[in-house]
Amino acid sequence: MLLNGTQALNTPFRLQPLQVEALTMLRRGTQVSRTDLANATGYSRSTITAVTNELIELGIIEETGDGESSGGRRPRVLRFRPDFGYIVGIDVGATGFDLAVADFTGAILDRATCAIDVREGPEPVLALIRNKLLSKLTAGGLSQDKVYAIGIGVPGPVDFAAGMLIAPPIMPGGWDGYPIRKYFNIPFPNAVVIVDNDVNVMALGELRGGAGIHHRHFIFVKVGTGIGAGIVCNGVIHRGVDGCAGDIGHICVDQDGPVCHCGNVGCLEAIAAGPAIAARGLDAAHTNRSAVLARYTAAQDGRLTAIDIGRAAAEGDAAANEIIQDSGRTIGEVLATLVNFFNPSVILIGGGVSAIGHQFLAAIRRGILHRSLPLATRHLRIDISPMGVNAGIVGALALAMEHVFAVEDT
């Protein structure tokens, strides 16, 4: 039940349903006793003891005396064995990747960041990632054969079941349909390799370790070069039927708007994403509507980024402020529609443009509240992602961890 749809993967460990349930609890909580497991699953203490003893014999978990005492001697609690095995999270962006190796207790053992250019194509980029990972494992004395899962976030549409990108707009040069899973299974034959869209991975990071941790239904919105959403429904990532749920960047917001790189007109990201903000800023600089932006443009070889528009707005520049207000309001109006439809408890705004300044968040909030139903916004929180750049790597590790154990076929 927990791992629907992953039966085709080479899941490293196939176990009984109750064993999988116990391990799921263990990886989500640091202090889990047999009594906790019995209470949570509804099974008897003796059944739980039998199941956990098997997991101890298999070398997956161990017993420690570190539980919190409620008066008497400290209860024995269960945890993953730190030397049981390792998981890897990889967060691939257009210009760099972030990589982490962790054990099953959740401790990060090593981490690396490296510049890349995804336009060079899959083989040189993946070789760089693989070699960096192998060198980190060697340096830490960690066995390659004990890497049981690799979770990878990539900036494009993903066929989740197949573990590959599908026609990614910002990743030309052979990424379309490239077998990323197979590439990593050669050096890591015991690992299940999971590839997912970067925004889904960031949403998962917030769900497991960030602002989404106590929320069953939320939306993570990445505003950067494009605009996309990661949807958490009932505590799991909602990918939709074709794996493209959350692809909100091409929702039409203005029938008479600018032409988008997708060919349609008036798409949300053609009006409100980073490049649109920068282009409007350049226009303001060139048409003498903003002295501040004209100064920035002159100092930066005629270039501006969305962050520059944010800096100008913070300096009190009216034109820059208007651009940010427009972008935020437009994003907010689309999110108002999604709030009425989905009724989430939290909307988290992440991605590079989310750092543009507080006026941006304020405009998004106003846009949402202006057109959402009062009932749907009664408990709604709208915030900048507190995990920031870490959401991707935390999510990639969680993605890996969630696919190590599955129920055996009978």
Added chain:
Amino acid sequence: MLLNGTQALNTPFRLQPLQVEALTMLRRGTQVSRTDLANATGYSRSTITAVTNELIELGIIEETGDGESSGGRRPRVLRFRPDFGYIVGIDVGATGFDLAVADFTGAILDRATCAIDVREGPEPVLALIRNKLLSKLTAGGLSQDKVYAIGIGVPGPVDFAAGMLIAPPIMPGGWDGYPIRKYFNIPFPNAVVIVDNDVNVMALGELRGGAGIHHRHFIFVKVGTGIGAGIVCNGVIHRGVDGCAGDIGHICVDQDGPVCHCGNVGCLEAIAAGPAIAARGLDAAHTNRSAVLARYTAAQDGRLTAIDIGRAAAEGDAAANEIIQDSGRTIGEVLATLVNFFNPSVILIGGGVSAIGHQFLAAIRRGILHRSLPLATRHLRIDISPMGVNAGIVGALALAMEHVFAVEDT
């Protein structure tokens, strides 16, 4: 796990997790053997035998010899005992209700339809429903104490956990906050009473017995006096954090549009629902743009319904056709946004206005396909709800059935 959030209900039967899982399988399939249960749950045949024997002893299920043979003697299959108990489904509309009594095998034992006016307030209306139900039970010789669940769909926003309506626009006169659950628990003390929004109930009907039966993610759209959606995500109804998910009628589609009864301007239902279609038809009749509609208006004491506009369009009336095209296209454009966001495999259109004619469905389809991403519409089916008026009652029975058995607290 199956019944999260229902722990506070007076669920009639609290059982072990595997017993609940077995009963869930039994109520979804007519032919379930112990081997089927073992295969589906991952538990051993002997564990399954122990669990099902207990359920037989409790008088909940029985064994029959009706399984399909694969060569040898016909395998014994399990099913609910027809005399174990009864469930009730009630589909309440603004002007009438539909009621059905069924046993746990899914057989409908009796059914009734009755005219009401919900504006009379909860007590006279609920008394009518209760009395009709009691007389049906008496006539069938069915014990009131064996009614274990009552599922009720109502046309307004529902606080699902509390089992009551919250500020329903078309149900004034005391419905707001009226304790419907408690009202039915007096004559039916052994029943769990579940109240839900009518569109959610219709979506559940399609999920369990209609066009949604093989789909994990779909959207049911009711177009009538208002416009609302029932969302199925991962095989369950998605109600959102405040229970108002799917309330798409007040999404803004035209900043310069007409004022809606909610007070905002340009809401979807102010432009595209039944009353808006009828009002535009009347306008066409009064301004001599439609001879057909003028004739209908004269013959009907100056009144028109959305269905009349559909009839006129079918007669070839250009003005009527344009109204239907506009309404369908506007609904389709909102659904395009939701398709990009949610990536469902099916969209079902139900409610009174869905019977308006094939041009309406065609316009909705065009509106969706015009602005959805190609990847998100690759497998998308868009159809008129095949269950029609039965979706509500089938859904209300399913809603009841799904809350009879829950995992016991430990």
